[in-house]
Amino acid sequence: MKRDQITGIFLFGLALAVFLKSLTYPLGTLRKPGGGFFPLIASILLMGLAALLTIQAFRGKETDKASQAPFFPEKEAPRRILLGFAGLLGYRYLLPVIGFAPSTGVFILFLSRFLGKYGWVMSAVFAVITAVASYYLFEVWLKIPMPRPYFGM
Amino acid sequence: MEVFQNMVTGFGIAATPMNLVLCLAGCFVGTLIGVLPGIGPAATIALLLPVTFNLPPATAIIMLSGIFYGAMYGGSTTAILVNIPGEAAAAITCIDGYQMARRGRAGPALGIAAFGSFIAGTFGVFLLMLIAPPVAEAALKFGPPEIFSVMVLGLTILSYLSSGSLLKAFIIALVGLFVGMVGIDIAGIYRFTFGIPDFFDGIGLVPVLMGLFGVAEVLLNLEQIVTRQVFESKIKGLLPNREDWKLSALPILRGTFIGFLLGVIPGPSNTISSFVSYAMEKRLSKSPDRFGKGAIEGVAGPESANNSACAGNFIPVLTLGIPTSAVMAVIVGAFIIHGVTPGPLLIKNNPDIFWGTIASMYIGNVMLLILNLPLIGIWVRVLKVPYGILFPLILLFCFVGAYANNNSLAELNVMIFFGLVGYLMKKTGFEPAPLVMAYILCPFLEEAFRQSLIKSHGDFSIFVTRPISATILALALAIIFLNVFSGMKEKRKNLLQKLKEED
Numbered sequence: 001m002k003r004d005q006i007t008g009i010f011l012f013g014l015a016l017a018v019f020l021k022s023l024t025y026p027l028g029t030l031r032k033p034g035g036g037f038f039p040l041i042a043s044i045l046l047m048g049l050a051a052l053l054t055i056q057a058f059r060g061k062e063t064d065k066a067s068q069a070p071f072f073p074e075k076e077a078p079r080r081i082l083l084g085f086a087g088l089l090g091y092r093y094l095l096p097v098i099g100f101a102p103s104t105g106v107f108i109l110f111l112s113r114f115l116g117k118y119g120w121v122m123s124a125v126f127a128v129i130t131a132v133a134s135y136y137l138f139e140v141w142l143k144i145p146m147p148r149p150y151f152g153m
Numbered sequence: 154m155e156v157f158q159n160m161v162t163g164f165g166i167a168a169t170p171m172n173l174v175l176c177l178a179g180c181f182v183g184t185l186i187g188v189l190p191g192i193g194p195a196a197t198i199a200l201l202l203p204v205t206f207n208l209p210p211a212t213a214i215i216m217l218s219g220i221f222y223g224a225m226y227g228g229s230t231t232a233i234l235v236n237i238p239g240e241a242a243a244a245i246t247c248i249d250g251y252q253m254a255r256r257g258r259a260g261p262a263l264g265i266a267a268f269g270s271f272i273a274g275t276f277g278v279f280l281l282m283l284i285a286p287p288v289a290e291a292a293l294k295f296g297p298p299e300i301f302s303v304m305v306l307g308l309t310i311l312s313y314l315s316s317g318s319l320l321k322a323f324i325i326a327l328v329g330l331f332v333g334m335v336g337i338d339i340a341g342i343y344r345f346t347f348g349i350p351d352f353f354d355g356i357g358l359v360p361v362l363m364g365l366f367g368v369a370e371v372l373l374n375l376e377q378i379v380t381r382q383v384f385e386s387k388i389k390g391l392l393p394n395r396e397d398w399k400l401s402a403l404p405i406l407r408g409t410f411i412g413f414l415l416g417v418i419p420g421p422s423n424t425i426s427s428f429v430s431y432a433m434e435k436r437l438s439k440s441p442d443r444f445g446k447g448a449i450e451g452v453a454g455p456e457s458a459n460n461s462a463c464a465g466n467f468i469p470v471l472t473l474g475i476p477t478s479a480v481m482a483v484i485v486g487a488f489i490i491h492g493v494t495p496g497p498l499l500i501k502n503n504p505d506i507f508w509g510t511i512a513s514m515y516i517g518n519v520m521l522l523i524l525n526l527p528l529i530g531i532w533v534r535v536l537k538v539p540y541g542i543l544f545p546l547i548l549l550f551c552f553v554g555a556y557a558n559n560n561s562l563a564e565l566n567v568m569i570f571f572g573l574v575g576y577l578m579k580k581t582g583f584e585p586a587p588l589v590m591a592y593i594l595c596p597f598l599e600e601a602f603r604q605s606l607i608k609s610h611g612d613f614s615i616f617v618t619r620p621i622s623a624t625i626l627a628l629a630l631a632i633i634f635l636n637v638f639s640g641m642k643e644k645r646k647n648l649l650q651k652l653k654e655e656d
Contacts, residue, residue, distance in 0.1 A: 038334070049327065
């Protein structure tokens with residue numbers, strides 16, 4: 001299945017969901033449109049355009065280059081993307097548990113070791129420096145109230 | 154002259170030591186982050202927004218303007234030295250700027266970019282100062298239908314100019330509207346919040362920007378291990394010589410006017426204006442074949458145009474309260490956070506902020522010039538920082554920026570989600586710009602739409618029976634129809650092709 005076909009169908013589904021959802025909000029009248037009116041119009045428009053995209057894709061019409069290029073440019077790419085997301089999610093969920101500075105250190109160590117291709121020692125040094133510097137910059141100097149860790153630090 | 158009296162007051166506000174220092178700091182940090190790849194001006198301002206939370210409103214706005222100018226300027230440095238535009242508006246500078254650098258003339262290229270930006274920036278602010286007050290006066294007469302039409306035109310222009318298929322640009326703009334609808338509407342109804350309290354006030358702008366422009370960009374870069382070729386040889390002689398000046402004087406002048414005029418129109422005017430300026434200089438040149446091979450006019454014109462467009466950009470923001478780009482949306486957000494509502498009444502109600510900001514723009518332009526000429530060596534070194542070090546730091550900044558906006562972990566989820574969305578969009582041929590603009594304009598657009606209908610008692614013809622609104626909408630329609638039915642399609646393709654080649 002071509003990428004445009006999938007995107008087209010997905011977007012049509014999204015528009016349909018918004019359409020159905022906006023019916024549950026007060027539509028009001030034309031004289032005094034309610035909260036559901038604007039989303040309703042927008043979702044109808046999107047359903048139309050998404051259908052057009054899907055039909056074009058099924059008729060084999062080429063739309064643009066970006067959706068024709070291979071999804072992953074390199075064999076390594078899927079692994080690197082997954083690692084990148086794992087890092088982001090890991091940081092997000094470690095942050096409230098162990099606090100800002102430690103989780104930043106772990107995050108930087110992880111990225112720099114597995115995606116930056118630096119050795120353990122280099123990565124650790126980089127991680128510690130960044131963690132300490134960002135602690136002073138953001139928490140101490142800019143006074144951004146970071147989430148307090150569950151465990152005392 | 155009232156304007157000059159006001160300016161004296163403005164300088165009185167902007168020229169306090171604290172404001173001067175913060176303006177300088179803003180310019181410096183703005184340029185620094187602007188030089189780094191992957192973070193454009195909008196994300197830069199969003200990142201640094203928390204820094205200004207504790208400052209008085211006028212000071213905060215002054216600092217943010219400095220950051221904005223700095224970030225715009227930083228983008229052209231990378232264009233000239235690395236052939237990578239730091240932000241979209243600098244894309245055209247790559248063509249001749251990088252060629253100049255390869256021919257050993259990186260110095261004059263950077264120099265003329267700085268001088269051109271300075272001249273155009275200063276002149277742009279001058280025009281802004283003269284034009285904004287009467288426009289604000291006139292804008293008081295703009296009703297909801299006119300405001301609605303202006304925004305529709307802006308979105309149409311933006312979609313027309315985004316690369317890839319026009320159909321996809323419109324589709325993604327509609328998706329952007331959905332994102333903008335999340336939250337409590339003007340009548341107090343909770344929409345699309347999924348019962349999550351963090352969404353009641355709508356989805357935050359900063360995490361969306363960080364996700365689409367920061368995280369997605371980093372992820373795309375991570376896929377491939379690309380080494381950037383920084384221009385190696387020593388940069389000497391930043392001052393353009395007499396010949397350079399002779400060639401550049403008129404392009405700078407023309408760029409200034411075009412940039413400002415286009416800047417007033419909602420849409421990605423910085424980018425458009427630099428392209429228009431380049432095309433015009435090439436057409437007017439006696440030796441057009443020099444373009445693409447290091448013609449200094451090809452740097453001077455576009456750089457001036459995009460800088461004065463920045464000044465023009467402030468007109469719809471300061472007079473109508475309509476943000477015309479992602480950058481301006483963040484600035485509008487900053488105004489609101491600091492308790493100032495941008496719009497027709499801003500100049501009347503907060504003259505200190507308006508005139509202080511104008512004065513600080515003059516000062517900011519001078520600072521950028523004196524800051525950038527001696528510091529180019531530092532920017533070059535920043536450019537040489539390997540990506541392996543850079544990307545963890547960019548992600549860290551995105552995290553802190555998204556979190557600090559509301560001190561909320563939910564915003565981090567939003568950022569990561571939009572990082573994924575942005576990544577998939579790039580893979581499927583959708584541009585982030587129309588989505589962001591539509592999302593930003595959505596509340597304004599819906600309010601204007603609903604109020605128009607209330608005003609007309611449910612009659613849709615209100616949009617086409619009022620002359621100003623009708624003219625603006627006709628323009629938007631013309632763009633769509635010309636694109637669908639005529640040779641415009643071909644022309645647009647060629648324009649985008651040029652854009653792509655230079656990318």
